[in-house]
Amino acid sequence: MFFHFFRRTHESLAVAAILAVSVSLHALWIIHLLFLRGVTAASTVVDVVVARGWVQDRLIAIYTILGLVYLISFGVTVFFFRGRDCAHVRDRIFWFFAISLIIYLLMTIPQIAGFELTTVRV
Numbered sequence: 001m002f003f004h005f006f007r008r009t010h011e012s013l014a015v016a017a018i019l020a021v022s023v024s025l026h027a028l029w030i031i032h033l034l035f036l037r038g039v040t041a042a043s044t045v046v047d048v049v050v051a052r053g054w055v056q057d058r059l060i061a062i063y064t065i066l067g068l069v070y071l072i073s074f075g076v077t078v079f080f081f082r083g084r085d086c087a088h089v090r091d092r093i094f095w096f097f098a099i100s101l102i103i104y105l106l107m108t109i110p111q112i113a114g115f116e117l118t119t120v121r122v
Helices: 011-036 040-051 058-081 090-113
Strands: none
Touching: 011 058, 011 090
C-alpha cells in the first residue's frame, strides 16, 4: 500500500534540478537588476515578449523568461548527468545553490524594500 513512498528520485535528476534552480536564481537577479536600471537590452527583450501578446504584464514576462532559463538549464544538465554517478559534484552543487540564494537575496532586497546606501557629507 505504501510502496509509492519508497520510490526514490535518481541522484542525477535531483542534482540537475538543484543546478537549474541555481542558474535560474542568478538569471533572475541579473534580469531584475538590468530591468530596474533601465538597460535597453533587457527592456527590449521583455517588451518583445509583451508586444507579441504572449503575456500581458512585464513582470509576467520576466518570470516567463526565467521559466525558459530553468527549462533550458534543466534539460542541459539532465542530458549531461544522465546515468552518471553524481556523488563527486553533489556538495559543490549544493553550495552553489546556497551561494546563489544568498546572492539573490542581497541583490534584490534593496530594490524591493526601497532602501539604498548613500554617503553622508559632514
